[in-house]
Amino acid sequence: MTDASFMAEHGARLVDNGYPVIPIMPGAKVPGRFSMGEWTPYPDWMRHADRPTKPFEIDIWRRWPGCGVGIACGAVVGLDIDVTDAALAIQLTDLATEMLGETPCLRIGQAPKRLLVYRTEMPFAGRKRHPLEVLARGQQFVAHAIHPGTGKPYSWPQDSLLDVPLASMPAVAEDQVMAWLDQAYALIPAEMKPRTLISDSAPAGAWKGPSDPHGTFEAVQAALQFIPNEDVDGASWITMGAAIKAALGEEGRQLWLDWSRQSSKSGASGRGDTPERRWKTLRPHSIGAGSIYAMAIERGWVPSPEVTLNATAAERAAQPHPAAGLLAKVANAAPTPAPPTYRVPPDLLEVDGALKLFVDYATSTAVSPQPFLALGAGLCLLGVVAGRRYRTPTDLRSNLYAIGIADSGGGKDHARRCAKRALYAAGLDRYLGGEDLASSAGLLASLQMHPSRLFQVDEFGQFLRLVLAPRAPFHKAAIWTELTKLYTSASEAYIGAEYADQKAKPRVTLHQPCACLWGVTVPGPFWKAIEGGALSDGSLARFLIFLTEDDYPAPVEHPADAEPTAALVTMLQAIAGGVPGHDHGGNLAEAMQASAPVRPYVVPLTPDAEAAMSAVRHDATERLRSHKGSFATALFGRYAENTAKLAMLAAISRDPAQPTTVVRDVTWAARLVEHSIGTLLREAERRVSDNDTEAKHKRLLEIVRDGGRQSRSDITRRSQFLSRREREEILASLIEAGLVIAEQEPGATKPTTFYSAVSPAWPARATEASP
Incomplete structure (x- = not known):
């Protein structure tokens, strides 16, 4: 069973x-x-009390041998009745039912001890009064x-x-529970x-306090x-007095007197000054705050x-720090966004309609199925077919740019x-653009022939390196500029550059162009390409x-x-046809023209969807504020816009006739x-470097991460691109930064x-950290 x-x-x-x-x-x-291969304590488990558990976390934990299930308290409250008298345990349970309501969930570990489960709207700190304990925020139970x-599973006699x-x-409040x-x-x-107050499990003379016994008042x-004096024994009384005196000196005298007088035994001897007299004789050692x-x-x-x-x-904090200037710069720097988990959340693949049909088609016909990449390609496919036929209430269109990344x-x-x-197969091949973008003029010419085009570019990383290179030919560099302009012109007329010779080079005007781009690439060239500032x-x-x-x-x-x-x-043809009975501007789907404006169908939102979209916009604003001054603001600036586009496509995918x-x-x-933003931030942090030195640090760190626990000779063999001196210096700096651990074991x-490598403890925002 273990x-x-x-x-x-x-x-x-x-x-x-x-x-x-x-x-x-x-x-x-x-x-x-x-x-x-071994179990160790989980020091950061309390972060799970502040957010819902992620499906990918369960997917990881379920593979751990013998893994039990605990509940992090916060919204959950447990009443732990740790008494061995069965009649008393039942009496205390009845009292909880009377005061807090009847809970359907009662857990038994070692009968008659029990734990009652409730919930709270406002999390609070727990409280222990042995043998009773309120398990609340910062605590957990099995x-x-x-x-x-007992060697037996915990049981739940009722529900x-x-x-x-x-x-x-049943919900409870702190005052009710207390x-x-x-x-x-x-x-x-x-x-x-x-x-x-002295733990029976503590060995005699065990050092309990910090190396510095001093505390703050x-x-x-x-x-x-939280330590009431409930007629404690004399040894505990003296121990507490010594701890207070070691922690605060004479400043703690009144605290000691007040704590002593909580006991019903205080003054019982007729000598009311006993705590005062005892304070003078206390000589604390090996104890403190x-x-x-x-x-x-x-x-x-x-x-x-x-x-x-x-x-x-x-006291030290009150003094000016010797590095105050440097710390001020660090404090003012924008925080690094926390990347989410590497695993694709399974719910992202839970789509329906035309999108599901495409993902199923692409995965079922593949020798090496890639459902997440199929989702990206399917979104771009639907985006181009829906182009100029639908829009959001805020006039966003279905044009999408996406990149699929996988190894060769x-x-x-x-x-x-x-x-x-x-x-x-759907007779919509006019929506296909070229598979290679040779020049900006070629890109615009393609959209003049048909204003809604899907450009699918293989080896997109190499393409990026070419168009973003500092010395890229003008006709190549201009492709990136035109793609940027086309993305923001989907709801209006795109007006191209004016040339002196209008006869030879007439101005290009495209009404509401819908350029969709799906690029696929291997990781290395892509991350190398964006080092030049595309982020x-x-x-x-x-x-x-x-x-x-x-x-x-x-x-x-x-x-x-x-x-x-x-x-x-059939679904693709229905999307290309738009909403039946709606006037799209007089252009048949079969004869879409770039020279004429259109009137797309406005895809409405239900009231709940509008409220959810409003929450996304507010969330985007908060993220922009919190990352002000960093490159992350550019990504979060498109967060709400891309969310609105994808939500509209999900509706069209489900019902193109009345989305x-x-x-x-x-x-x-x-x-x-x-997830997309988090992926970009996380991978850029790991792979994108501003200079050669930083690139070497990141590359060596990846070698350590990928290889698991490795000897020095293993790392040397895999990092021949470094000199011995560089390798030693980089390893030393990675160890000092806490990114790598070095352990010595005796040899022959x-x-x-x-x-x-040390797993990064990313803060738990929406991008969730890997457990």
């Missing part, structure tokens, strides 16, 4: 029910992570695993969290209440509120980020060929990035027939655009050094 994965069995369903799930180490009650004491969504759990704790604790017999005062903080945290205290715990650190031999070209076959100047911000999560998918021995399905052909954008279209589109003749 190898069974409770996460594989229950994790996904708990996430669907709205619970923040975390992995639990086998045979324990603590969060853990499995890496390099939902499904093997109990380390479990698998049966009851979080939204259906009132229950007070009344419940009053029912605990004296012999069950602890009389000592605000922190110690806050911590003492850290001991107070540890006891308070055990009882549910979560230190406020605004409170400084260490007095020496507070990974099947990246198949979707491009499928799009071409589909257009030919910072915003020209690449118009592109959606589709990076496969599997460069070499398992081959399909017998793929389906390469001919497009009749259903796909309406619904809230799930907006949600899906926002997730896809966010001398120690061997092994290097491994």
Whole structure:
């Protein structure tokens, strides 16, 4: 049973029910992570309490052997009744039902001990009054695993969290829960209440405090509120006095007196000055503020980020920092956006209508299926066929630029060929532009022949290097400029350059051109090409990035027939025809003209979809503000625009005759655009360099990351492009920066050094970090 994965069995369903799930180490009650064949504690698990668990996280955790399932508290609240008297446990449960409402979910680990589950709208800190504990924000409990004491799975005698969504759990507030704790604790017999603050598990003389025992008055005062003096024994009383005196000196005297007088024994001897007299005799050693903080945290205290715990650190912070000027520059610099996980979220592939028909067609006929690249190619295909026929209420059009990235031999070209076959089969081959853009004049001439064109460019990375090179020929460099202009001219007339000889070079005018571009490339040339500034100047911000999560998918021995399905052909023809009965400006779909304006059909949004789109626009504004001054602003500047375009295409894909954008279209589109932006930011951080030195650092770091734990000789063999001195200096700087860990192991003749990369702990925004 130890190898069974409770996460594989229950994790996904708990996430669907709205619970923040975390992995639990086998045979324990603590969060853990499995890496390099062994389990270790998971120090950053608390970040999962502040956001929904991502499907890709469950997909990773479910593969870890023996992985248990925990619930991160915050929105979830647990009442832990750790008593062995069955009658009392039932009495305390009944009291909770009376005061907080009846919860359907009760968990048993070692009967009659139990845990009751509730939810809260306003997360709060937990509180411990042994043997009772309120598990709240910053804490967790085990939902499904093997109990380390009984050797049996945890049980849910009534309903479990698998049966009851979080939204259906009874809601409680902090004051209600704390009132229950007070009344419940009053029912605990004296012999069950602890009389000592000293942990039985701590060895005699164990050092509990920090190397510096000094604390701050605000922190110690806050911590003492969580350590009530409930008639503690004399040793604990003296221990607390010594800790306060070591932490604060004479400044802590009144705190000690107030804490002492909480006990009913205070003054019972008739000598009211006993705490005062004891204070004078206290001579603290091996104890301090850290001991107070540890006891308070055990009882549910979560230190406020605004409170400084260490007095020496507070004094040092009050002094001007010797590097104040440099720190000011760092503080004013725009924060680096957090890249999301590398894995493609499965819900991005949950599409319907014509888009689903194309993705299914492209994947079923492929020897090396690439569904995410098929999605990108399908969007560009639908975008060009819907061109000049539909628009959003804000007059955005269906023109899209997208790039598919996969290694050689990974099947990246198949979707491009499928799009071409589909257009030919539907009789819409006039929508196909050239597969190579030789010049800006050729690009415009193609759109003059037909104003809605799909340009599918192979080896797009090499194409970018050519057109973005500092010494690129004018006719090549101008392609990038024209693509940028065409993207923003889809809702108006594009007016080209004026030449002196109008007869030989007449001005080009295109009414509402719909240029869609799908480029495929291998990673190396693409990331090398954008080192010249395409990120910072915003020209690449118009592109959606589709990076496969599997460069070499398992081959399909017998793929389906390469001919497009009749259903796909019919849907493409329906989209090209536009909305029946709507006047598109007098141009038949078969004779679309670039010289005449059109009146596209306005795709409406439901009220919920409009509210969701408004939230996306506000989110985009906040991201722009938070990343002001960095190249990320160019990407987030297109966040709302691309979301609106993709949401409209999802509606058209589903019902071209009467499309309406619904809230799930907006949600899906926002997730896809966010994933694309995050991919670009993450990969640029790893691969794009401003100079040769930075490029060497990143290249060596990638070697360490890709190879896992490696010896020095392994790294030397794979980094022959570096001199020995360069390699040593770069490794030293990577270790100093915390990006690489060096470990020594004894060898036959001398120690061997092994290097491994540190997984980045990205902040948890919408781009989610990999666990």
